Every structure is written in structure tokens, then in C-alpha cells.
Amino acid sequence: MSLATDQQPSHSSVLHATLAANPPKIVGAQGHYFKTADGHSIFDASGGAAVSCIGHGNPRVKRAIKDQLDRVEYCFSPWFATDAYEKLATFLTDSTHGEMEKVFICGSGAEAIEAALKMARQYFLELPEPQPQRTRFIARDRSYHGNTLGSLALSGHAARRKPYAPILSNQMTHVSPCYTYRYLGDNETEEAYVQRLANELEEEFQRVGPDTVAAFCAETLGDCLQTLGGVPAVPGYLKAMKEVCDRHGALFILDEVFAGMGRTGTLHAWEQEGVVPHLQTVAKGLGAGYMPIGALLISKQVVDTFSKGTGAFVHFQTYHGHPVACAAALAVQEVIRDEGLIENCQKMGKYLSKALRNRLEGHKNVGDIRGRGLVWGIELVKDKATKEPFPVADKIAPTIHANGLRPEFGISLIPGGGVADGTNGDLIVVSPAYNISIADADLIVDRAARAIESVLGPVKESKL
Template identity: 70%
Template sequence: MSQKVFSTEAPPSSVLHASLSINPPKIVRAEGHYLYTTDGTKIFDASGGAAVSCLGHNNARVKRAIMDQLNKVEYTFSPHFTTDAYEQLAKFLVDSTGGAMKKVFVTGSGSEAVEACLKMARQYFMELPEPQPQRTRFIARDRSYHGNTIASLSVSGHKARRAIYEPMLLQNMSFVSPCYPYRDMRKGETDEQYVARLAQELEDEFQRVGPNTVCGVVLETMAGLTLGAVAPVPGYLKAMKAVCERHGALFVLDEVLAGMGRTGTLHAWEQEDVVPDLQTVAKGLGAGYAPIGALLVGKKVVDVLSQGTKAFMHFQTYHGHPTACAAAYEVQQVIKDEGLVENCRKMGIYLGERLRDRLGVHKNVGEIRGRGLVWAIELVQDRVTKAPFPVQTKVAPTIHAAGLQKFAIALLPGGGVVDGMNGDLVVLAPPYTITREDVDLIVEHTAKAIESILGPAETTAKL
């Protein structure tokens, strides 16, 4: 693999990049698992962008489906019209839940899906036979992330991402502890005791804000980048749903990252034997071939709307976009036809084993965790105390840069895992199409990127 250092000196760009002082590498072509830059560097995309490109790049079937749809109709205004593409995708999603979810509202992104979800929750309570207008609140988790619109960021519990916008964010949100056993389980505490403690904390929060004021509890089925691929402890989601049901609140699962096969089942909640009232999906839905997300609405909510206004009091210019729907439907057919959910499961087990073999003894690796094809490496100053690196040292972003510049691999850096500010992660979210050979490559180049910054396994970094 090439080990070129990318030049940051380039003519001024009109794009508002993440950094105003550094231009990112320019990608001119993508094929399979690789991105190609202007200087010829071939980068292995081990992050799928932002856990999006689950089929890899340049898939012929999906490109053909997009062109076929463009030759039929590229856009309609969904409040006034429907298309075969929208109907087909919605039916696929409903059928994929065994009918547990009854209706689908397609959006342009995960953030928009969460926005629609919050509105749907509110409308549900306003359309009950005896409306409950006092229900305006939501409870979510600390260090969660649900999107970057004002409402979706308001229900996100990540301190660093909220920081400068805090005065603008909605005040009808509150937060409870995440399910994060690596740092939060007490010595000698069993899974059952830990789950009971978290459920009691949620119960206490209902009581604090007033049980009849809560629209819903919003959880990531499996925590994503801001907590770092943390799968729920057995029984956790069931216990949280039980608290919701006790107080008549909706149980909402955000599967923008974890859904559509990423964790080894099409819907991550299938592994937890729990069904949400409302669900969001996005990243793996369209695999990056078109901007798309979706809100899946459960029977309980649909039944209430059907007896009420018979309408969702929300729309967007691009909701139900036919070209995006056609792309997403074909992505899902490729996943089904090629057995890629099963490959996620198998390669995920192998990826976890290889990561632990290669990095499990490194003195700055606190925990390696994940499920399916999303894995996180939590980095610490000391494995015994679990002390994080100070945020100012920018350990994860520096490893990300080293991966690109020295080892031609794209990783996902994460931060704030400990308290919303401190705590570094390196996250891997490769395509569902990877092989054992790809896993070996990913692990070796990820390890080299980490060791180039923190030193080999027998040393402890002092940054």
C-alpha cells in the first residue's frame, strides 16, 4: 500500500470544510473497498465513511437501479403524489419487521428521521381518544447522539457536540446514564443488578419530571460513535421498555447506525427480543448511494392516527424521494441476495477476535468491543485506572490522520466517551462485503496507526 503524506497546500476552496485551514484529501474515484485520491493514493475505507458505505463503492446493481428510476421519474412531491419506488421500499421495511411496524415515512437523512420521530410521538398523544397535551418531554441518554438538527441535537446527550448551541437547544429533554458496563458497572455487580439499577434510574427520572409529561424514551439500540459500539447488556432494553409502558410513554429506538444489518440482524432490536413503538434507520438503508433515512411507525401509533386525523402533521420537500427510494430498495436486495447480513455476523466475530489478538495487550487499549461490523477500541492512559487522555491531546484524531497519511486506511475517530469531552475511540465500520483477508488487512493497518502514535504494546504512551 502507498504511504504518501497528503499535501494540505492547495488553492483556496469554496467549500466550508470541517477545517478552514486544511483541505481534506480529494477523492476522484471509488471502487469496492477503496477510495482513490488525486495523487494516486489507494485508501482502504474501513469506516464506510461514517458507517454508511455498507456495500462498498461503485456497485453496478445499485447504479443501474438509480438510472432506471431517473428514466421514469426523478422527483415528486410526496404529500401530493406517490411512486412505485416509495411504495416498494416502504413495503420492504414493513415486511422486514414481520409487520410489527406498520407504516414508513422516508426522509433525507438520519437527523431528519429523528426529527420526524419526535413530532410523531407528540402527535400520537394529541390524537388519543382523550388527548394528553401535557406530554411534551423526552428522556434520552448521556453521551448519546441522534443528529444535528436543533431537535435531534437537543435529544442527544453528547456534551461536546451540544456545547456552543446549548442556549438554542430545546429544554424539554433530560438524560439518564447510558448502558456502559466497561466504566459504569460496579465491582461484583451482575448483569441483572446493573440492568435493574439503570431501570430504576429511568423510573426515578420519570418521577422527577412527572410521569404524565413524557412523550417517549429515545435510545440507540446499540450505541454508536459517541459511546463506541456498546451493545446492550442482556435484558436492558426490555427493562427500559417496561418502564415506558408503565407510564404510557413511547419506546423509541434509534437505529440510524446500528440498523439495516450492521450488527448482524437487519434490525438490531431483533437480537434483544424487544419491539419499539417508533424506529429510525438511515446509514445502511441507502449505503451512501443516495441521502436517505426513514421513520418506521408501530401498530399502536398507526392505530391512533387512523382513528384521529388520519394524517401525519409533518412533511419535507424531499421526503419519499423516488430516486433515493429506488437506490435504497436495490441496496437491500443486494444485501439479501448476497447473504450480507450473515456475512456481517461471521466477519464481525472474526474482526473482534483479530482485534483482541493484535491489540488486546496494548497498555493504552482499555476495551475492544462491538457487534457485527461495528467495533470500537477505547484508548486510555492506564488500563488499570481507565484514565482517559486529556481532550487537548487529540489522540483519536491524530491516529485517524496517521491512518490516512501513513497506512492508507480510513478510520472513524471518536471523542468524549468518558464525560462528553474526554475519552478517545477508534471505530471500525467496514462494508458488509469484507472477507477474512480484508479483516486481516484492517486489523494490521489499524494497529500500526495506533502504535505509530501510542507506541508498541509493551510501552505506555505519555502524552
């Protein structure tokens, strides 16, 4: 993720995103605004990396954290249970209407993915007739599942993989994303596109050996954060992918680290897709940034297999199930429920998408605006007719991001890259908190549009 590079480098012992410059220092955060050390305010239109879904400084969550610190600040989860972990896990399993039976709480999205990969592997060892040959995972090109070695190996994020490719597992392969803006054929129906993608997955199973695949993993909404910018799946796509998995006895994993916990307008993004995963990861909106937290949700089929097998997942971490993180996340989820924030996310999502389109669709470099709920990606192209991307060297999205942080714009946006081919192709993503108002949405559109125009020039043929 690129950060502002216009700050004066001064001594810092922190390994910042770039050694050449320090990012703006944040000294306060309240509601939707950051306060910088030099006295400016920045509207948090990205929720950080789509994390701060209830805004900053929520008193109810702060109180829950303090109460938990007074009760039990830490104990080692493999040896002890806590009310905080039990209550959060029950909240999560209940929220799936019984589809998911157990929960493993960890510290981040990548940790949740690592746990999912290991659980999928162990599942096949636990079957009454074990299948130890299942060592492969299939994911999608331009996906992002995390930066640890396992989750990066799973990811189809070319730029992030490149330096580490020689040390990434060779058991992960990738198929095409579901991405209509670039890949729906001219005369192709959505049904035919889904069939084409299902055929491709089937061919990949056949290529690597269908009985060697442990799982297929996809983000429910195509990489929201950086490479695709929240591309919704074509209706029936995820169902068709799961059918391929079922045909070959492989598990179906949905990564909802970004898209989950309300961001798309339902608590679980799969609720809108007519599929239920065998394993599901969530993170960002779970704790809303009040504490680092991620979770693996485990279906009955997998739990039953474990309970008839060894009964134990061979995986634990020093901080898994951390009671303060669990108490914070439960309080966040109670705020979301009690304040009707999922409904607001649906309502404001419709408003925001319309306002973004009205303001920006006529811009000669805005190729596509897509998303769902409160995640919207704006794909920027050099040529609208051919969809040719700007070369990565032009740094379009990173410069828009950096300009956005300047006092005259005062907005935090997510810059994405590699959308067109893994290397080139720029994106700006907005993913604000679920409790924004119409005035907030108008402000986001105005500031985001001006930051974009500061790099690409004004909209000449506005639709208004």
C-alpha cells in the same frame, strides 16, 4: 468528526470541517477503496460514517438509480405516490414481520429523528383522550441522534451541544448510558446493573412528571459513531427500559440510524434484544451512500391511533419519499439479501473482533474492544488500571485518524471523543462494509493497529 489536518490549505469555496486545511480529495471509489487525487489508495474501513455497507460502485444499485431517473426523477410525495416509495416501504414493513406498519422516508438520520419526535408528540394529541401535557423526551448521556436542533437537543453529546445549549429545547433530559466498561460496579451483576438503570429511568420519569413524558429514546447499540463506539446493551436492558415507558404510557423509540439495516448482524438490531419499539429510525445502511436517505418506521399502535384520530401526520418535506433515493435503497437492500451479506456480517464480525483483540488487547493504552456484527470500538486510555482517559487536548483519536489517511497506512477509521466523561476519552471505530473478506479483515486490523501504534507506540505485551 475530525478529519486529516495535514493537507496544505489551498483555496476552496467549500466550508470544510476546518478552515485551516482541506481534506484529501477523493477522485474514485470502487469496492472497499478510495483513490485520492494524488494517486494513493485508502481502504474504507469505516464505510464513511458507517454508511457504505455494500462497498463502492455497485453496478446493480447504479443501474437502479439510472432506471428510476428515466422513469420519474421527482414528484412531491404529499400529492403523488410512486412505485419506488411504495416498494421500499413494503420491503421495510415486511422486514419487521408485521411489527411496523407504515414508513416515512426522509433524507437523513437527523430528519428521521425529527420526524420521530414530532410523531410521538402528535400521537398523544391523537389519542381518544388527548394528553397535550406530554412534551418531554428522555434520552441518554453520551448518545448522538443528529445535529439539527431537535435531534441535538435529544442527544447527550456534551461537546456538540455546548455552543448551542442556550437555543436547544429544554424538554429533553438524559439518563446514564448502559456502559459496563466504565459503570458496572465491582461486585455488581449485570442483572443488578440493569435494575439500577431501570430505577434511574423511573426516577427521571418521577422527577419530570410521569404523565409529561412523550417518549424515551435510545440507540439499540450504545452510540456507535463517536461517543461510545458500539457498546452492546447488557441482556435485558432495553426490555427493562421499555417496561418503564409502558408503565407510564410513554412511547419507546429506538434510534437505529447507525446500528440498523444489518450492521449488527440482524437487519434490525432490536431483533437481538427481545423488544419492539413504537417508533424506529434507520438511515446509514439503508441507502449505503448511493443516495441520501433515512426512514421512520411506525408501529401498529401509533398508526391505529392516527387512523382513529386526524389520520394525517402534520409533517412533510420537499424531498421526502424521493423516488431516486427509494429506488437506490431498495436495490441496496436487494444486494444485501441476495448476496447473503447479513450472514457475512455475522461471520466476519466474529473474525474481525477476534483479530482486533489478538492484535491490540495487549497494548498498554487499549482499554476495551467492544461491538457487535461489523461495528467495533477500540477505547484508548492513558492508564489501563484506572481507565483514566487521555485529555482531549492530546488529540489522540484525531491524530490516529489523520495518520491513517497517510499513504503509509492507507485506512479510513472513525475517531471518537468524549467517551469517558463527555469531553475526554478517545475511541477508534471500525465499521467496514458487510461484504469484506478475511483478507480485508486482516488488512483492517494490520493498518488500524499500525495507525494506533504510530501515535501510542507498539504493543509490548501482545497476546500472540
